[in-house]
Amino acid sequence: MRFIDARHDRWHRIEGEDGPIPHPDPHPDRLLTLEQWHAVRDTWPRGLPTAVLLPNTLDVDTLAADLRGPRPRLSLVVLQFPKWTDGRAYTQARLLRTRHRFDGELRAVGEVLVDMLPLLERTGFDAAQLRRDQSVEAAVRALGFFAGHYQGDVQQPKPAFARDLSTEVPAADSGAGLFAGQGI
Amino acid sequence: MYQYTEFDRHFVRARAAQFRDQLRRHLDGELPDEEFRALRLQNGWYVQRHAPMLRVAVPYGELSSRQLHQLARIAREFDRDYGHFTTRQNLQYNWIPLARAADVMDLLAEVDMHGIQTSGNCIRNITSDALAGIAPDEAVDPRPYCEILRQWSTLHPEFAFLPRKFKIAITGAREDRAAIGWHDIGLQLLKNEAGEIGFKVLVGGGMGRTPVIGSVIGEFVPWQQILVFIEAIVRVYNRLGRRDNLYKARIKILVKAEGQRFVDAVDAEFRHILEHDVGGAAHVIPQSELDRVSASFRLPAGIDPSRPAATPRPAADTPAAYRLWLERNVQAHKLPAYRAVTLSLKRAGQAPGDATGDQMDRAAELATRFSHGELRVTHDQNLLLPWVHESQLHALWLAAREAGFATPNIGLLTDMIACPGGDFCALANARSIPVAAAITERFDDLDRLYDIGDIDLHISGCINSCGHHHSGHIGILGVDKDGAEWYQITLGGSDGSMLSGAAAPGKVVGPSFAADEVPEVIEALIDTYRRERLGGERFIDTSRRLGLAPFRAAADAVRRATARTAGAAA
Numbered sequence: 153m154r155f156i157d158a159r160h161d162r163w164h165r166i167e168g169e170d171g172p173i174p175h176p177d178p179h180p181d182r183l184l185t186l187e188q189w190h191a192v193r194d195t196w197p198r199g200l201p202t203a204v205l206l207p208n209t210l211d212v213d214t215l216a217a218d219l220r221g222p223r224p225r226l227s228l229v230v231l232q233f234p235k236w237t238d239g240r241a242y243t244q245a246r247l248l249r250t251r252h253r254f255d256g257e258l259r260a261v262g263e264v265l266v267d268m269l270p271l272l273e274r275t276g277f278d279a280a281q282l283r284r285d286q287s288v289e290a291a292v293r294a295l296g297f298f299a300g301h302y303q304g305d306v307q308q309p310k311p312a313f314a315r316d317l318s319t320e321v322p323a324a325d326s327g328a329g330l331f332a333g334q335g336i
Numbered sequence: 337m338y339q340y341t342e343f344d345r346h347f348v349r350a351r352a353a354q355f356r357d358q359l360r361r362h363l364d365g366e367l368p369d370e371e372f373r374a375l376r377l378q379n380g381w382y383v384q385r386h387a388p389m390l391r392v393a394v395p396y397g398e399l400s401s402r403q404l405h406q407l408a409r410i411a412r413e414f415d416r417d418y419g420h421f422t423t424r425q426n427l428q429y430n431w432i433p434l435a436r437a438a439d440v441m442d443l444l445a446e447v448d449m450h451g452i453q454t455s456g457n458c459i460r461n462i463t464s465d466a467l468a469g470i471a472p473d474e475a476v477d478p479r480p481y482c483e484i485l486r487q488w489s490t491l492h493p494e495f496a497f498l499p500r501k502f503k504i505a506i507t508g509a510r511e512d513r514a515a516i517g518w519h520d521i522g523l524q525l526l527k528n529e530a531g532e533i534g535f536k537v538l539v540g541g542g543m544g545r546t547p548v549i550g551s552v553i554g555e556f557v558p559w560q561q562i563l564v565f566i567e568a569i570v571r572v573y574n575r576l577g578r579r580d581n582l583y584k585a586r587i588k589i590l591v592k593a594e595g596q597r598f599v600d601a602v603d604a605e606f607r608h609i610l611e612h613d614v615g616g617a618a619h620v621i622p623q624s625e626l627d628r629v630s631a632s633f634r635l636p637a638g639i640d641p642s643r644p645a646a647t648p649r650p651a652a653d654t655p656a657a658y659r660l661w662l663e664r665n666v667q668a669h670k671l672p673a674y675r676a677v678t679l680s681l682k683r684a685g686q687a688p689g690d691a692t693g694d695q696m697d698r699a700a701e702l703a704t705r706f707s708h709g710e711l712r713v714t715h716d717q718n719l720l721l722p723w724v725h726e727s728q729l730h731a732l733w734l735a736a737r738e739a740g741f742a743t744p745n746i747g748l749l750t751d752m753i754a755c756p757g758g759d760f761c762a763l764a765n766a767r768s769i770p771v772a773a774a775i776t777e778r779f780d781d782l783d784r785l786y787d788i789g790d791i792d793l794h795i796s797g798c799i800n801s802c803g804h805h806h807s808g809h810i811g812i813l814g815v816d817k818d819g820a821e822w823y824q825i826t827l828g829g830s831d832g833s834m835l836s837g838a839a840a841p842g843k844v845v846g847p848s849f850a851a852d853e854v855p856e857v858i859e860a861l862i863d864t865y866r867r868e869r870l871g872g873e874r875f876i877d878t879s880r881r882l883g884l885a886p887f888r889a890a891a892d893a894v895r896r897a898t899a900r901t902a903g904a905a906a
Binding site: 211243246249250251266267270274275287294299300301302304305312314317320 | 341342343346347350351353354357358361366371374375457484487488489490491492493494495496497498563571574575579608612613614615616618619621622624625628
């Protein structure tokens, strides 16, 4: 999982005083809204690295043509968590990976909290822009509690019953006693 | 019972460690209340009126003596020495300080227990028939499928933040004792003419503000594909379920609103997963996995299924109390020489479903002595011993009586369902326990109870319906009017059992009643039934035949106060 620092991000939104500019010029490293992408898609040069920000209400099937192939038109798909308890983007991410075989970067933005990291990773996100007050250290720790899960996911498509569990290191035990005896 | 593997044990310990980390960050001020909330909920921790409430998962109601002893210990050492068994076959504690929460999770993990997904907007603990695996009318033992589904739903990464809670119930019997029509997904295992096993799948049932009975979305889904089919349903719900209004967020609202479009969307999703998605077919259950899990549910060692029944006729001098107990608390078993015995948690002086630490220990000892160390938590908030040999019944009765579990009232009026209500629950509009106590007191005469016969009385302290008032033959719902407690009474509801008929919500008997009127209203309804019943009619039959009118008139006749907003609730 890559943690995105917005100050050093290569992708840039194209906004004027009244919000997103309706017809941005082609340029590498543009992060477009879905409306912008729809507006420029037909004239946008192929091969230009492009990112798009999707609302979590979008049926990702509608983007299918832009996601396929060895060199998809979209390099980065940014999915949103307007509230961290709104889980729609997990389904979008999983479908982008498993149904549309999207191979580019899949990034979570919005209210992205430390404890969402295991879910993000397992549904196919490979980048997360944590909410500003969140600790990267705690987020990394949150990724380390479980050695394996029951159901398959994007990272590990096989459910426990299809895996050889004897090879899975029980990382849990090292963490279990981490804070024991501290009155917590 | 399912036997935990090393993987399962590591998993539960990892969950306890993860929770300890979250709790530490919360107590250190790094994780504010509103963000800790959803995390603790998915581990069973609510914040109630007096202290946090912990809901411990008892998957499909199966419990071992060892686990129950540990639950007793937690009650004694961390709570005020009791717990409450719920309609969803779980156990709740009410007085554990949050700072000790992680220690309790560690103790639970010691006996392969946890609070995973007993709350929150996720797939909740799966419930089943309390007679699963032992019922004479069972086509297929549902427990291996319950366990496979439990594992699949546990910490599912895509479905941890659904629009609302999501409940699944499974039965494998002809009679529905798991109220499957009332669940977000209801599953009934069937065997077709070719001997193949599959699921009839219902979707969109639920209680709450808008009671709905689930509708059939799959007539016969092969067992191998059930995880994929459920994944399709839950995915469509996660994508399209409403999130703008808490009261319209359950899947039942989506199913109603979309109708055939919902069915088509699920079918399309199901086919996509199986035929197209990367790893899509990975969750088709292989025979080897069913066999592995089923091995945990073989007959307990020492049980001989071929042993014929030799039920001795009770002697002429058998105490009447024993005969009543045999009649009400003992049920037939698929093995002729065995019985299922219910330990009644419905008795004067204690709230329905409550047990002290000592009582939990006593129940665990009875299970060790008489039931191969196994118990079930029933949907009606009692405990059940599934493996009692008929020759042991009398000894069990004596021991159960001594422990206070032998009230011969199973299925009768005082065997009522009640949520903890306003005494504990922060959501409740009104108290349930005093109402239950007043009714128990008024109907304490056994002869009268037996004369009234089979009846389901269900009490909820608020519209969230934890006390399943919608499905009671008589339902009592606590409502708040101008800061006072009132109670709406419904008639003719059904959970879907044979006795009660097809699942249906009860109908409201006029405006709400004041708390102190409720016992009299119940008595008036009962008296109307006793006056009007024909032949062997039970309460539910008479109420269906006559409709609301005579019952409503009888209830109104004892009305002393009327809610100022009378009629608003109807």
